[in-house]
Amino acid sequence: MRAAGLISALTLLSRLLGLAREQVFAALLGAGLYADAFQAAFRIPNLLRDLFAEGALSAAFVPTYARALAEGGAARARQLSSRVLTLLAVVLGALVILGLLLARPLVHALAPGFEDVPGKEDVTVLLTRIMLPFLPVVSFAAVAMGMLNAEERYGPPALAPSLFNLVTILWAAALWAMGFDLATVAVGWAVGTLLGGLAQFLVQVPPLWRAGWRFRPEWAPGDPGIRAIAGLMAPATMGLAAVQVNIFVSTIFASHEPGAVSWLTYAFRILYLPIGVFGVALGTIATTGLARRAAAGDMEGLRETLRQSLRMLAFLTLPATVGLVALAVPIIRLLFERGRFGAHDTERTAAALTLYAIGLVAYTGVKVLAPAFYSLGRPRVPLAASASAVATNLVVILALHPRIGYRAVALGTSLGALVNAIVLLASFERGVGGLRGGGMGGPLAKMVAAAAVMGPAAWAVCVAMERFVGTQGIVAQAVTGLVPVAAGALFYLAAARLLRIPEASALLSVLRRRRA
Numbered sequence: 001m002r003a004a005g006l007i008s009a010l011t012l013l014s015r016l017l018g019l020a021r022e023q024v025f026a027a028l029l030g031a032g033l034y035a036d037a038f039q040a041a042f043r044i045p046n047l048l049r050d051l052f053a054e055g056a057l058s059a060a061f062v063p064t065y066a067r068a069l070a071e072g073g074a075a076r077a078r079q080l081s082s083r084v085l086t087l088l089a090v091v092l093g094a095l096v097i098l099g100l101l102l103a104r105p106l107v108h109a110l111a112p113g114f115e116d117v118p119g120k121e122d123v124t125v126l127l128t129r130i131m132l133p134f135l136p137v138v139s140f141a142a143v144a145m146g147m148l149n150a151e152e153r154y155g156p157p158a159l160a161p162s163l164f165n166l167v168t169i170l171w172a173a174a175l176w177a178m179g180f181d182l183a184t185v186a187v188g189w190a191v192g193t194l195l196g197g198l199a200q201f202l203v204q205v206p207p208l209w210r211a212g213w214r215f216r217p218e219w220a221p222g223d224p225g226i227r228a229i230a231g232l233m234a235p236a237t238m239g240l241a242a243v244q245v246n247i248f249v250s251t252i253f254a255s256h257e258p259g260a261v262s263w264l265t266y267a268f269r270i271l272y273l274p275i276g277v278f279g280v281a282l283g284t285i286a287t288t289g290l291a292r293r294a295a296a297g298d299m300e301g302l303r304e305t306l307r308q309s310l311r312m313l314a315f316l317t318l319p320a321t322v323g324l325v326a327l328a329v330p331i332i333r334l335l336f337e338r339g340r341f342g343a344h345d346t347e348r349t350a351a352a353l354t355l356y357a358i359g360l361v362a363y364t365g366v367k368v369l370a371p372a373f374y375s376l377g378r379p380r381v382p383l384a385a386s387a388s389a390v391a392t393n394l395v396v397i398l399a400l401h402p403r404i405g406y407r408a409v410a411l412g413t414s415l416g417a418l419v420n421a422i423v424l425l426a427s428f429e430r431g432v433g434g435l436r437g438g439g440m441g442g443p444l445a446k447m448v449a450a451a452a453v454m455g456p457a458a459w460a461v462c463v464a465m466e467r468f469v470g471t472q473g474i475v476a477q478a479v480t481g482l483v484p485v486a487a488g489a490l491f492y493l494a495a496a497r498l499l500r501i502p503e504a505s506a507l508l509s510v511l512r513r514r515r516a
Helices: 002-028 035-099 103-110 112-116 119-132 134-150 156-176 182-202 205-210 224-239 241-254 260-296 299-327 326-334 343-357 362-374 380-404 406-432 441-468 476-499 500-514
Strands: none
Touching: 002 035, 002 156, 002 182, 002 260, 002 326, 035 103, 035 112, 035 119, 035 134, 035 182, 035 260, 035 362, 103 112, 103 119, 103 241, 112 119, 112 241, 112 260, 119 182, 119 441, 134 156, 134 182, 134 205, 156 182, 182 205, 241 260, 241 380, 241 406, 260 299, 260 326, 260 343, 260 362, 260 406, 299 326, 299 343, 299 362, 299 441, 299 476, 299 500, 326 476, 343 406, 362 380, 362 406, 380 406, 441 476, 441 500, 476 500
16 A cells, blocks of 8 residues: 555646646647547557557566566566567567558548548648657656566656656647647647657656666567567457557547547546556556566465455545546536637536546456456456457447437447456456455445445535536636535545445555654
């Protein structure tokens, strides 16, 4: 919990800066042609980043690097990292060149509806070509992050995403001050994204340097460690592909509805806050712990690590789910409703957020469950789970998109995530066991009860605040957006204490020690 607390605090900083970045973006570009074009263009390198760099590569690299560190010492582990970076530079460099040549067909495949709006596809192609080098830069950052996490140096890699957000915010402030037109702002923001990715990598180099790491280019694709990483990456890519494939499919459908790509992106950005603060933090800690216990053959330790991680995730994400559903409109109004982002956009984004929030517990749970199977050398299970999630998403979108439009995209993504998590849970229980009957049921039921009490209470506070101060102006938006959130958190903690939920006592104990 202490390690997760450090990562949570730094990830919270990153997510808050990420929200600030989206606020500036919404004020500058709103949810119109250029906003849709940028969001779609960024999804191409960002999808590949999530899928390969921070997804499959991290899932495969961390346990392999940890094993090399344990068996061959620091020299062998750092040799492996240099060889991985050399291979990535060559492969991803070629991929960027290919992407530059095929940018237009890529954009057409991702957002076919853009060709219906004059100039929209051309702008998206230009922005895509500018941001393609983001992929290799952030892949290097992912390798550095994996090295530091495997050596239990959690601070610098958790801080790195904050640098990305900070650089892009400062860059955007400069664009705002210069008063550029929308087209120039969109291009400038694409350049700022590259600079932010570079900062995310470079901030992790000094701690690695102080630890004795030196990059020595070495072409060795036959290295046993690289073969092990490649062997894990292939199924891991598919195993972690559910969200990325769903985003790709979602963009195809949303591109036919002006503004929908931006509404969905803004809504999912808000969801990234609890996913990052809770899911990424506990997932990072769990990945290292699961890998070490699996390598040592400590199956009971592996089960206990997974049980603790899942219970803590449920304790944190269940109230977040209820809170996002109950307070979607005031939260979005506070964060985004200014500049070119109006009340109409708030309503549409809130509808998407409400449906996305349904899958929050599942989104975060997968970040803990999937690494358990990679640690056990069973990457095909996450692959099957992801395939089930993608199929669920497609069925929901195809069935409901003609009726409810872009909302079907958010609902399909959430239901797909739920299917993904359920398949992983059932497979772990069947193959390893220890979750059902391991002290999970009682605390989870109490958490659901506490969240059920919190939701109506937070909504009632919101209604009272809106009657008292209204909804116009930043002060009224802050009161109606923040006070209900704070009240909901207090209601939940109070209910958790009354119900004697163990995670509440553990969390309060850590906070008391921090304060002391």
